[in-house]
Amino acid sequence: MQKFDVLIVGAGMVGLTLALALRQASQLKIALVDSSAVTELDESIDVRVSAINVASKNIFTNLGVWSAIEHSRVQDYQHMHIWDKAGLGKLDFSAKDSTSWPPEDNLGWIIENKVIRHALWQQAELDEGIHFFTDNTLASISHGDSEVFATFVHDNADESATKPTPPIIAKLVVGADGANSWVRRQMAMAMIFKDYDHHAIIATVECPQGHQNTAWQVFLPTGPLAFLPLKSGQSSAPLAGKLCSIVYSTSPDEAKRLTALDASEFAKELTAASDGKLGDIKLVSERFTYPLTMRLAQDFVKDRVVLIGDAAHTIHPLAGQGVNLGLLDAAALAQTLTAKLSEYDESYAEFVNVADLKAFSRWRKSEASEMIAAMAAIKQAFAPQPSPVKLLRGIAMNILNNFAPAKNHLIAQALGIKADLPELAYQKDTL
Template identity: 60%
Template sequence: MQKFDILIVGGGMVGLTTALAIRKLTSLSVAIVDTTQLTPLSDTPETRVSAINIASQQLFANLGVWENITNQRLQAYQHMHVWDQAGNGHIDFSSDELNNNYQLEQLGWIIENNVIRQALWQKAEQDSGIEFFTQENLTSLSMGDSEVFASFTNHTPLIAKLVIGADGAHSWVRKQMQMNLTFSDYDHHAIVATVECSQGHNNTAWQVFLPTGPLALLPLFSENMCSIVWSTSPQEAQRLIKLSADDFAKELTAQSDAKLGNVTLKSERFTFPLTMRFAQDFVQNKVVLVGDAAHTIHPLAGQGVNLGLLDAASIAQTLAESNETDHCFTEKSLASYQRWRKAEASDMIAAMALIKKVFEPHHPIINTIRGMGMSALNQLSPVKSLLIKHALGLKTYQPKLTLKNKS
């Protein structure tokens, strides 16, 4: 049997970041199990993208993968324009507003998930302390007194001192451990696609709150291309998916108030349901959950991936600071990770629920008052600065790997 200190189940963005962060801060050996193979980048943009904030970008820089990402393709944005179609209010954010205090040239980056995963995977392959197992999925986890036995169908079992579940919203690890989950249907389905905008994106992330839900147009590496995330009712999502490409584009142009000009659909449309998930425990026995395995939130603020990447940096820091002899990790030694990350995830879930509730359809008078409130907030620079700093991941207590020149 092969023995490792850490077994990570899931080789997506969060799982790979977790592995690299652990190796950056410790000498622990890491095994990664994931059968989803890397796929080459196509000439056209991938439909699944992530909004990466400053904290996550710095994490990638400290792990030595940011240069690889920038050598592929990404799009920075310096502005955000958010408006309320029903209430006629708006709020604008700019990196210039924070530049004096934080020297920020960007508010964030829109990056295809495949670009990020490839950069992380290539870095992990270069680390002799990380080994990949990509031929089979695991079939069971068995807890011993000091170790976890992970079995495959045919491959020799693995032994690890700690298992980290980074295997997504429908986590196999979470189910194997029978870790309880709180969940709630957002009653929204998200439509994602790539579109072309005749007036270009102008290095701006655009979001409009419609009566049926938020629509985001996120800038891609080509100046006229955007990735859309359109959250709406399940019934409306099905109607939109069934429209012809031309009719869908016309609706998209109208619903975005033609702020980016005429919109043309350039990819297939994909839709999926949106559900809030929150594991009641992020740590159980010798198993830890990170990323979507621990929590999922509404994409309206684009914070889901960033929240998971902070989990990765946080568990690595917790393991590095653990006083356990021989790295026999226990729930007690991992308690600080659970407190830290559950609190932040809980706050983010509550914030997303509040925003969604505020922008639900109301009486026209209430909509008008809401719009007036947004426009008034747009004039309050200190309040705006607090909001955008939170979105950028600039907090009082951050994982060390999300800070500049930290290791």
């Protein structure tokens, strides 16, 4: 039997962030369970990327991992260009127009998921209070009044199998294990689902005109297409400033048609869809597609189990805020669990406070709900509309583009600068 204070299921970006945040603020003993161990970084560029905003960058900085991330492959961007394919509307955002304090040079950063996870994992391995379990998968979790009991799968019929991993006892279990969360299913935690009727196509492309340190997004009749600027590796130096990650959200039928095209025909479709603003595009990676579903847990907390990140909520990727929401969940939960530790004895015999966890659930569910509603409103606004509505939409976008107060508010939202952030999401000198 192994005893820990917190068992985190899922050592992705969100789970690792939680582990580091807890250890920075306490001496809690952490178990991290994930069947997929981190691998060493190589020159291959991951198709899976995240748009990291200033709040998330502050979290990484305060946890001491930003420098490692920054010295790998990180692409900053200072501009966003958004336009309506079916109309004349456009929006242009620039970091220099931000009125935030302290001032920001960038609107955000596009970073490969594996780069972020590698930096977090390396930092966690240096902490003796964080223990990794990557050999076996969990079989079950059950809870009592003051503890949670977790067991691992072991194949008794396999004589070559390693020695069974002893069960874990913890005061709290955190499900950070993604959209198809095993923890959520084990605990029968109710979810609200809505099919967005979109599939996302992701890939890496070469743009001869260069990305210009700009995040590009065009709203097509079938859905949004984003070109996110990417950093090239040393082996692809000739492509410096020319690589983008695409996120093409479209109807299932259109996604099926597009992925069936050969590479050159698919690239031609991207060039036409983007009005040639980035040149004659070339596909330089495989294409991956997956269905988009809105998920929201009815409650992020049940007994001694908490859900964070995609295990608690998933949203449409059109604003690139999914990972940022999850990182804020991790920072908020760490703050909630450690805020009153001084009130308990040094052994942390009981640090799980039901009222505090319920407050955490309300806090994070409220923001996730607001983001889900905003994504739904944007998606609906750019759905196919009669010509008069498209004209009005374009006029509204152009008015907004020239109305500084409204633009400044949208820039602040893109930066992740808002009220009621966890302390880790602020720059240290502004705490």
